[in-house]
Structure formats: structure tokens, C-alpha cells
Amino acid sequence: MTAVKARPATVSRAKTKVKTAYSQAEIEEIFRRFSIQRPEPKGELEHVNPFTLVVAVALSAQATDAGVNKATRALFAAADTPEKMVALGEETVREYIKTIGLYRNKAKNVIALSEKLIAEYGGEVPRTREELITLPGVGRKTANVVLSMAFGHATMAVDTHIFRIANRLCLAPGKTTDEVEDQLIRIVPDHYLYHAHHWLILHGRYCCKARKPECQRCVIADICKAAEKTNEIPAALVELPAQII
Numbered sequence: 091m092t093a094v095k096a097r098p099a100t101v102s103r104a105k106t107k108v109k110t111a112y113s114q115a116e117i118e119e120i121f122r123r124f125s126i127q128r129p130e131p132k133g134e135l136e137h138v139n140p141f142t143l144v145v146a147v148a149l150s151a152q153a154t155d156a157g158v159n160k161a162t163r164a165l166f167a168a169a170d171t172p173e174k175m176v177a178l179g180e181e182t183v184r185e186y187i188k189t190i191g192l193y194r195n196k197a198k199n200v201i202a203l204s205e206k207l208i209a210e211y212g213g214e215v216p217r218t219r220e221e222l223i224t225l226p227g228v229g230r231k232t233a234n235v236v237l238s239m240a241f242g243h244a245t246m247a248v249d250t251h252i253f254r255i256a257n258r259l260c261l262a263p264g265k266t267t268d269e270v271e272d273q274l275i276r277i278v279p280d281h282y283l284y285h286a287h288h289w290l291i292l293h294g295r296y297c298c299k300a301r302k303p304e305c306q307r308c309v310i311a312d313i314c315k316a317a318e319k320t321n322e323i324p325a326a327l328v329e330l331p332a333q334i335i
């Protein structure tokens with residue numbers, strides 16, 4: 091049985107009021123290694139334009155990206171603009187996405203957000219968080235993903251993986267996703283911020299998994315301060331090109 095280690099105390103950086111168990115040098119090193127491991131990280135939700143990205147991210151709440159992609163391939167082939175989505179109608183949208191959790195409500199939102207885009211934004215996806223979160227079914231996380239993936243903004247959309255990692259590693263602990271987002275934005279070095287969101291998601295999805303983190307293949311194992319960490323690897327290993335999953 092793995093001994094349970096005490097969770098490391100977090101420290102506050104007086105100037106920025108940041109809580110983290112890591113020094114700035116350690117944080118820099120964590121993201122440097124992620125950047126070597128995945129130089130061009132990509133989101134895994136399939137989309138063909140900003141509108142289909144908004145729809146895909148809205149559909150992904152409490153669903154896997156793979157499950158959403160399976161449903162949206164056919165949906166986006168039939169409707170890749172707000173106008174076509176409205177023409178399709180709620181009932182047909184429901185049929186396309188019925189394999190996704192909460193599909194009834196999500197179909198309603200897809201039609202409602204399409205109507206709003208047509209009525210208020212000329213059929214275009216707005217480019218500010220304030221405008222995006224006024225769309226039905228679009229919360230702060232969805233807006234951040236859209237701003238990052240569609241418009242190239244450096245944002246931190248905190249999903250279940252990022253929330254878990256931030257707290258497990260005591261990297262940016264917080265009780266809410268907003269708190270974790272705020273902490274991460276403060277601690278992640280500016281030059282790594284654009285990709286940090288995807289690095290953390292992919293690390294959580296494929297390595298630092300919820301039930302059983304795969305510490306033996308983790309590129310930051312020797313720096314990690316998680317109580318759940320099971321072993322460490324020589325730092326030199328991280329210089330090797332690592333596989334994506």
C-alpha cells in the first residue's frame with residue numbers, strides 16, 4: 091500500500107497573493123518540460139469554424155471529446171452555420187446528438203444560441219468573453235476555450251482535468267474553477283500561457299489520471315509535490331521526445 095504523504099503547505103507570494111507549493115523556477119521547469127513533450131498541443135474537439143467550435147464545446151459538458159466528435163461529424167456536415175442549424179430545427183439536432191449526455195437541453199441551447207448569433211451578431215461568433223457568455227449554454231469555460239482556439243487568446247479554461255491537477259499538485263489550489271483559473275493565470279509564465287491550457291488538459295487526460303496517476307511515465311515526476319505521487323523518474327528522461335498519450 092502506498093504511504094499517504096502529507097500535502098505540502100502552500101506558500102503565498104506577497105506581491106501577487108498567489109498560492110502554490112512551487113517556486114517560480116519549478117513552475118518554469120514544469121511548463122518547459124510540457125513544451126518539450128508537446129510542442130504544438132491541440133484541442134481534441136473537432137470543428138470546422140468558430141461557430142462549430144462553440145457548439146462542440148457547449149456539447150462537451152459532462153461528455154467526452156470522443157463522444158462529442160462522434161455525434162458532431164454528421165451534425166456539422168448538415169449544419170456548419172447558425173442559419174443552417176436553425177433551419178435544421180431542434181428535433182433534428184436532438185436526433186444527431188442523442189448519444190451525448192443531457193442532449194435534450196443541449197439541443198435546445200444549440201438552437202437558441204444560433205438564433206441569438208443571427209439576431210444580435212450577424213451570424214458571427216463574438217470575440218469577447220463578456221459577449222460569449224451571454225449565449226445560451228455558454229459559460230466561462232466554453233468562452234475561454236473559444237477565445238483560445240478560435241481567436242488565439244491566451245486563456246485558461248479550467249475543466250475537470252485542470253481543476254484536479256491544480257489541486258492535486260498544489261500547483262494552483264482553489265475551491266472553484268474561477269479560483270483555479272485566476273491562480274493559474276498568475277503563476278504560469280507569460281511565454282507558456284497560450285499552450286498551458288492544453289498541456290494541463292492532456293497531462294490530466296493521459297498521465298495524471300483521476301483514479302490512478304501514471305507517475306512512472308510522468309515528465310514532471312521529480313518536481314511534483316502531489317501527495318498521491320507514487321514514484322519519481324530521473325529528470326534526464328524528460329529530454330527524450332515523449333509520446334502524446
Ligand code: SF4
Binds near residue numbers: 297
Ligand atoms: S508525478 Fe504523478 S501525481 Fe505528480 S503530476 Fe505526475 S502523474 Fe500526476
